[in-house]
Amino acid sequence: MKEDRRNFVAFLVIAAIILIGWQAVQQRFFPAAPPATKVVNGKSQPLPKPAADPTADSPVATRSRAQVLASTLRVRIDTPALAGSINLVGARIDDLVLKRHTESLQKNAPPIRLLSPAGAPNAYFAQLGWRGGPAPDAVWRASGTVLAPGKPVRLETASPTGQRFRIDLSVDQDYMFTVRQTVLNAGAAPVRVAPYGLVNRTGTSKDADFWTMHAGPMWVGEDGAQYDPDYGELDEAPTTFRSTGGWLGFTDMYWLTALVPDQGQAFEGQFRAGPNKSYQADFAMAERALAPGQALTTTSRLFLGAKEVRVLDRYADAGVKQLDYAIDWGWFYWFEKPIFYYLDWLFRLVGNFGVAIILLTVTIRLLMFPIANKQFASMAAMRVVQPKMKAIQERYKDDKERMQREVMALYKQEGVNPLAGCLPVLLQIPIFYALYKVLMLTIEMRHQPFIGWIKDLSAPDPLTPINLFGILPFDPPGFLHLGVLAILLGVTMWLQFKLSPPAGDPATQQVMMFMPWMMMFIFAPLAAGLQLYYVASNIISIAQQKLLYARHPGLREAPAK
Numbered sequence: 001m002k003e004d005r006r007n008f009v010a011f012l013v014i015a016a017i018i019l020i021g022w023q024a025v026q027q028r029f030f031p032a033a034p035p036a037t038k039v040v041n042g043k044s045q046p047l048p049k050p051a052a053d054p055t056a057d058s059p060v061a062t063r064s065r066a067q068v069l070a071s072t073l074r075v076r077i078d079t080p081a082l083a084g085s086i087n088l089v090g091a092r093i094d095d096l097v098l099k100r101h102t103e104s105l106q107k108n109a110p111p112i113r114l115l116s117p118a119g120a121p122n123a124y125f126a127q128l129g130w131r132g133g134p135a136p137d138a139v140w141r142a143s144g145t146v147l148a149p150g151k152p153v154r155l156e157t158a159s160p161t162g163q164r165f166r167i168d169l170s171v172d173q174d175y176m177f178t179v180r181q182t183v184l185n186a187g188a189a190p191v192r193v194a195p196y197g198l199v200n201r202t203g204t205s206k207d208a209d210f211w212t213m214h215a216g217p218m219w220v221g222e223d224g225a226q227y228d229p230d231y232g233e234l235d236e237a238p239t240t241f242r243s244t245g246g247w248l249g250f251t252d253m254y255w256l257t258a259l260v261p262d263q264g265q266a267f268e269g270q271f272r273a274g275p276n277k278s279y280q281a282d283f284a285m286a287e288r289a290l291a292p293g294q295a296l297t298t299t300s301r302l303f304l305g306a307k308e309v310r311v312l313d314r315y316a317d318a319g320v321k322q323l324d325y326a327i328d329w330g331w332f333y334w335f336e337k338p339i340f341y342y343l344d345w346l347f348r349l350v351g352n353f354g355v356a357i358i359l360l361t362v363t364i365r366l367l368m369f370p371i372a373n374k375q376f377a378s379m380a381a382m383r384v385v386q387p388k389m390k391a392i393q394e395r396y397k398d399d400k401e402r403m404q405r406e407v408m409a410l411y412k413q414e415g416v417n418p419l420a421g422c423l424p425v426l427l428q429i430p431i432f433y434a435l436y437k438v439l440m441l442t443i444e445m446r447h448q449p450f451i452g453w454i455k456d457l458s459a460p461d462p463l464t465p466i467n468l469f470g471i472l473p474f475d476p477p478g479f480l481h482l483g484v485l486a487i488l489l490g491v492t493m494w495l496q497f498k499l500s501p502p503a504g505d506p507a508t509q510q511v512m513m514f515m516p517w518m519m520m521f522i523f524a525p526l527a528a529g530l531q532l533y534y535v536a537s538n539i540i541s542i543a544q545q546k547l548l549y550a551r552h553p554g555l556r557e558a559p560a561k
Helices: 002-029 065-070 231-236 309-317 333-350 353-395 400-414 420-441 484-499 506-523 528-551
Strands: 037-040 043-046 074-078 082-087 092-102 111-115 124-131 153-158 163-171 176-185 191-202 216-221 224-226 239-244 247-251 255-260 266-274 278-285 288-290 295-306
Touching: 074 092, 092 295, 111 124, 111 255, 111 295, 124 163, 124 176, 124 255, 124 295, 176 191, 191 247, 191 255, 191 295, 216 231, 216 239, 216 266, 216 278, 231 266, 247 278, 255 278, 288 295, 295 309, 309 333, 333 353, 333 420, 353 400, 353 420, 353 528, 420 528, 484 506, 484 528, 506 528
Parallel strands: none
Antiparallel strands: 037 043, 074 082, 082 092, 092 111, 092 124, 124 191, 153 163, 163 176, 176 295, 191 278, 191 288, 216 224, 216 247, 239 266, 247 255, 255 295, 266 278
């Protein structure tokens, strides 16, 4: 009895440490998306777009974006997915918004702004040119006023020494620009040129860079996807690499700017920090000598847009090496992608992401039912042999080695597998992690509602009784923000444990009764979609337990003496 009490006290101490330290662990390994709504007086209201971080503004940003855009000649960009303009000074793509994605859930919220011109706050732009070519601020002539799918635009300029430069720009229905660069040496002497491309941004990503999700510089080379360096490392020293095929750029949680050199040619890539808290990704092809009358043409691409899974997969299938790895799927890539596609299919079928999660849960539970059936059969067998096992433990309590041998012999004799009950738990780990990644990383799940107050299943549940469902004017922090779904998770888990066969000793029984309430606090800061998955899973488990008890009625009885 004293040993049981000591075990239970030890568990309480460990549980307290877990709850206190979980906030730091959760922020490091399982960060939650920022809430999209706030409950005020019991009603869910969309949160406005957060103010821009003033430290991300370049000290040279002296004018508003509108003033900068109005100060130069431009070619308008208009596609089903994008709107913006190309600056004819330097041939820069420096003005771009994403039509399909808004800043917040508020009515008439503006579209996501991806690129802004130099000299304005949060400058972010892409440029392609030539080393040994026109100056970065050269003025280009355009063949048209609008760049759209099926309506390419040609930009032209010349140097004082007779070289003619041409950029043929086209764009598809989504986020890929094709850039065909041609230089003709019409001068009297040989010249040396090297095509290049760059993406330059002021400040770091507003999305934090975590172990489970990357936001920052990223590149794909001959050795595959590389999620290094981070911004802090670039402040210390630049990073360079060489590759044939691949790409490089900057990734946020949902957005990507990527330079895609000709996939059949070698290039040198570089990431570096610049003045005014800017960061640049650039590539350069090998330098070529052009004799008078010779021309050189290279074709590169630019991905500027949202990391929509199907779009990235399509570009990867079309030859852009591992562009789909811009989503940091992690270790369970092979498992997460099928879950995403199945969940997305369910969503398209029923039109509600929360309902799709419930249907996914039902599917997983049906697939795991044979395993659960074997688990209950194993538990029933364990209860039959439990008196014999206790007798062995009592008989050989002073000889641990002999005790282990006799127990294993008993398992073999009775055909019992003590680890069979662990399999469903172990299978839940990759499922949980995969669903977490799908909810947090895929933009298809961003701002997806369920019912009532749950407007964004990728963010924590905003409704909590701690502040009387929004009546009191404060928001409990972290794991103290016990949303309705987190409370339902604890209650359903408690009911599930109550229906389970009683443990062999009182201390274990007490631990099992305490566990649901600890899990309730642990899950509170996580995405509402994860909580919904576990609530649905617990409810289905309770129904399965009822059915399995009917098949194994001996589990309800106390173990034989």
